[in-house]
Amino acid sequence: MDRFLSSAINKIDTKGRVSVPAHFRSVVQKRGFADLYALRALDIPAMDVGGPDLLDRYEQRIALEDPFLQTADDMSFFVHGDGSFLKLDQDGRITVSDFIREHTGITSEVAFVGRGLFFQMWEPERLRAYGAQVRERLLKLRQQASQGRPAASSE
Amino acid sequence: MDRFLSSAINKIDTKGRVSVPAHFRSVVQKRGFADLYALRALDIPAMDVGGPDLLDRYEQRIALEDPFLQTADDMSFFVHGDGSFLKLDQDGRITVSDFIREHTGITSEVAFVGRGLFFQMWEPERLRAYGAQVRERLLKLRQQASQGRPAASSE
DNA sequence: TATCGGCCCATGCTATCCCATTGAGTACAT
DNA sequence: ATGTACTCAATGGGATAGCATGGGCCGATA
Numbered sequence: 001m002d003r004f005l006s007s008a009i010n011k012i013d014t015k016g017r018v019s020v021p022a023h024f025r026s027v028v029q030k031r032g033f034a035d036l037y038a039l040r041a042l043d044i045p046a047m048d049v050g051g052p053d054l055l056d057r058y059e060q061r062i063a064l065e066d067p068f069l070q071t072a073d074d075m076s077f078f079v080h081g082d083g084s085f086l087k088l089d090q091d092g093r094i095t096v097s098d099f100i101r102e103h104t105g106i107t108s109e110v111a112f113v114g115r116g117l118f119f120q121m122w123e124p125e126r127l128r129a130y131g132a133q134v135r136e137r138l139l140k141l142r143q144q145a146s147q148g149r150p151a152a153s154s155e
Numbered sequence: 156m157d158r159f160l161s162s163a164i165n166k167i168d169t170k171g172r173v174s175v176p177a178h179f180r181s182v183v184q185k186r187g188f189a190d191l192y193a194l195r196a197l198d199i200p201a202m203d204v205g206g207p208d209l210l211d212r213y214e215q216r217i218a219l220e221d222p223f224l225q226t227a228d229d230m231s232f233f234v235h236g237d238g239s240f241l242k243l244d245q246d247g248r249i250t251v252s253d254f255i256r257e258h259t260g261i262t263s264e265v266a267f268v269g270r271g272l273f274f275q276m277w278e279p280e281r282l283r284a285y286g287a288q289v290r291e292r293l294l295k296l297r298q299q300a301s302q303g304r305p306a307a308s309s310e
Numbered sequence: 311t312a313t314c315g316g317c318c319c320a321t322g323c324t325a326t327c328c329c330a331t332t333g334a335g336t337a338c339a340t
Numbered sequence: 341a342t343g344t345a346c347t348c349a350a351t352g353g354g355a356t357a358g359c360a361t362g363g364g365c366c367g368a369t370a
Contacts (some may be wrong), residue, residue, distance in 0.1 A: 311370100312369100312370090313368100313369085313370085314367105314368090314369085314370105315367095315368085315369100316365105316366090316367090316368100317364105317365085317366085318363105318364085318365085318366105319356085319362105319363090319364085319365105319368105320362085320364100321357100321360105321361085321362080321363105322357085322359105322360090322361085322362105322363100323358105323359090323360085323361100324357105324358090324360100325357085325358080325359095326355105326356080326357075326358090326368085327354105327355085327357090328353105328354090329349075329352105329353090329354090329355105329356105330350100330352080330358085331350105331351080331352075331353100332350085332352095333348105333349090333350105333351100333365080334347100334349085334350100334357080335343100335347085335348085335349100335350100336345100336348100336350090337344100337345090337346080337347100337352085338343105338345085338346100339342100339343090339344085339345100339359105339367075340341105340342085340343085340344100340345085
């Protein structure tokens with residue numbers, strides 16, 4: 001399996017390091033990522049982490065915006081500005097920078113969440129709250145579908 | 156037979172392991188699954204367990220959505236993040252993680268329920284209660300039908 | 311010189327391997 | 341029908357390997 005799946009919570013040690021889950025590391029290796037890019041997710045307090053393809057994805061997203069409007073510029077600044085990238089040490093750990101802590105609220109523990117082609121880093125408590133919201137939205141979607149709305153509709 | 160059918164209740168040992176029913180294991184083998192994937196069911200305290208095809212089905216569904224809208228993101232979060240791998244050991248057992256226990260309420264025993272292309276894991280008492288609810292709903296539906304209401308209605 | 315990042319090793323926990331035991335079901339012979 | 345031997349599944353437990361974690365050391369940098 002070469003996709004980022006399932007989730008795990010690991011502790012940050014006194015030096016500010018945290019182990020990337022072994023399964024994620026093997027995916028990273030299998031996909032041939034030399035290093036990892038961590039980007040601030042646009043509307044949630046999480047980091048999106050992945051290989052170079054992650055940047056492409058974000059750029060596609062930004063390209064949807066009108067280049068004359070400020071939004072596109074803001075997004076570009078947000079995504080590329082600082083664009084921290086993460087080095088795995090020999091034990092498969094990364095250092096959690098202030099950049100990451102500020103955006104996510106991470107302090108002593110990191111929740112790693114597989115998202116298929118990339119993974120996310122969350123503050124565990126915030127992840128839990130967000131997960132509950134997601135389930136609620138999906139349930140509502142399902143109820144709408146069963147009331148005769150077309151199943152493939154996103155709105 | 157290559158479908159998951161019938162049900163069984165097995166005990167969790169002191170190490171947190173539980174045997175997957177032999178019949179289910181033979182289905183897993185027949186379908187050529189290397190490992191199993193367990194997903195938290197949306198509106199019930201059960202795990203949906205299946206092979207990679209279960210994941211493929213969900214991913215195909217996600218592909219129908221606009222990748223930059225919230226619905227696609229929610230679905231991916233649910234499918235990729237809200238699940239976990241289950242590795243069968245050499246004796247056909249899996250370890251019941253806290254991740255599973257939290258969602259299902261499982262403590263010392265697991266009820267395995269065949270659902271055709273996948274199977275479910277329940278806390279036995281909750282399964283019993285849920286089964287009663289299902290029967291009640293079906294009974295009500297039938298009564299309504301005999302009173303002239305349309306039988307296929309979901310309300 | 312003080313700090314930080316990277317390298318290496320130690321430790322403890324848990325998942326996994328491997329083997330033993332138990333018990334239920336089945337076939338077969340008397 | 342009944343007893344016996346066989347098979348296979350579930351369960352228990354010792355041994356081990358992999359992984360998360362903690363901490364020491366060193367070299368680069370400011």
